[in-house]
Amino acid sequence: MDDEKYFTLSGDNMPGNAGFYSSNTANTPWNVKLKSKQKFEPKVLVWLALSSKGISVPYIGTTHGPAIDSNLYVQKCLPKLLAFIRRYHADNNYIFWPDLASSHYPKTTITWLNEQNIHFVPKQVNPPNLPKAKPIEDFWSILADKVYHGGWLATTEQQLINRIKQ
Known part of the structure; x- marks a missing residue:
């Protein structure tokens, strides 16, 4: 199976990072209460494939x-993916299970x-929508927790890429 995940500079795509909490909202600054968000915030795409035999080399861009x-x-x-299959599944005993993302089933992809x-x-x-049947979803959750641990935020895409690679 393969999957991709997007990591944003702000980390507000993480559960619990999109809002704010305060015991006294009257003292909460307006820039916290009304934080604006870019429509298509710069983000880093991480793609990889995995099976019970291993994990592919990721694409990070x-x-x-x-x-x-x-x-x-x-x-x-x-x-x-092809390199991963050749390395871990040379016996041809596999079936690739993509998710239903729009990029996974157009004619160009099927032809390839x-x-x-x-x-x-x-x-x-x-x-x-079978996240429990796809262990890659657990992988993304663990990776995202490590990337944004302690409220870490990136100011550049390269900082975010470096953090993901750690």
């Missing part, structure tokens, strides 16, 4: 749009997967 597109997915992520003879779950039988 910046993105400014709402989500990964199929071109980036095919050009940057899927070659890492077929050209590389990658066995994958067809979209029509791929169940939506």
